[in-house]
Amino acid sequence: MDAVVEDLVKRQLRPRPSREDAEAAVRTLIEWAGDDPDREGLVGTPARVARAYEEFFAGYAEDPVEILRTTFEETAGYDEIVMLRDIRLESHCEHHIVPIIGRAHIAYYPSQRVVGISKLARLAEIYAKRLQIQEVLTAQIADAMETVLKPKGVAILIEASHQCMTTRGIKKPGVVTITSRMTGCFRREPETRAEFYRLVAGRPLDPV
Numbered sequence: 478m479d480a481v482v483e484d485l486v487k488r489q490l491r492p493r494p495s496r497e498d499a500e501a502a503v504r505t506l507i508e509w510a511g512d513d514p515d516r517e518g519l520v521g522t523p524a525r526v527a528r529a530y531e532e533f534f535a536g537y538a539e540d541p542v543e544i545l546r547t548t549f550e551e552t553a554g555y556d557e558i559v560m561l562r563d564i565r566l567e568s569h570c571e572h573h574i575v576p577i578i579g580r581a582h583i584a585y586y587p588s589q590r591v592v593g594i595s596k597l598a599r600l601a602e603i604y605a606k607r608l609q610i611q612e613v614l615t616a617q618i619a620d621a622m623e624t625v626l627k628p629k630g631v632a633i634l635i636e637a638s639h640q641c642m643t644t645r646g647i648k649k650p651g652v653v654t655i656t657s658r659m660t661g662c663f664r665r666e667p668e669t670r671a672e673f674y675r676l677v678a679g680r681p682l683d684p685v
């Protein structure tokens with residue numbers, strides 16, 4: 478079983494605590510931090526945090542394989558690189574549960590079919606909206622594209638700032654962590670890899 482499918486099955490088998498359990502856990506954290514969960518400003522906080530977690534971690538409920546199923550074969554023989562540059566990413570580090578904010582650049586060389594471009598951004602979003610480390614996030618996006626699209630090659634580059642390093646601990650604001658994953662032609666051919674990096678370095682387009 479490949480990693481993408483295995484991950485789905487594992488999560489479906491794991492029982493989930495109730496919303497009440499989740500809210501009680503937040504209440505405990507508030508008390509542990511030293512505040513009174515019954516004071517006016519905090520009464521609704523456990524429910525708010527549970528709702529926020531539903532947004533932050535919405536990616537557990539989504540299926541990356543399904544997302545990539547919208548492909549098109551009528552491409553007029555298009556066989557060059559397809560790249561989405563500067564996809565904003567918001568994730569949470571699995572060690573401290575604080576934000577990782579950055580950008581992903583996703584490229585592939587199609588073999589026969591191309592995928593709807595929004596689906597690549599959706600794919601990144603699914604994995605970002607989970608507890609992550611950046612290396613795994615990068616590899617998961619590439620692996621899902623490999624598994625479903627079977628392209629000639631995939632290239633992923635993520636640059637991100639980890640608030641667990643900027644706002645606590647070592648406190649080094651401005652540090653950017655860069656990770657990449659190359660498969661197929663991007664891994665084998667230096668000129669294809671160079672093309673990817675050239676496009677990543679290009680000036681971002683003004684949004685329209």
Ligand SMILES: Nc1nc2c(ncn2[C@@H]2O[C@H](COP(=O)(O)OP(=O)(O)OP(=O)(O)O)[C@@H](O)[C@H]2O)c(=O)[nH]1
Nearest residue numbers: 570571572573609610611612639641642645646647
């Ligand atoms: N490789 C990797 N490490 C990460 C990522 N996000 C956070 N970390 C690191 O995970 C490590 C966890 O280290 P620990 O020593 O267990 O935790 P800690 O005592 O809070 O560590 P400090 O952050 O150094 O204070 C830290 O070095 C973090 O910087 C990531 O995406 N990838």
Ligand SMILES: [Zn+2]
Nearest residue numbers: 570572573641
């Ligand atoms: Zn962290």
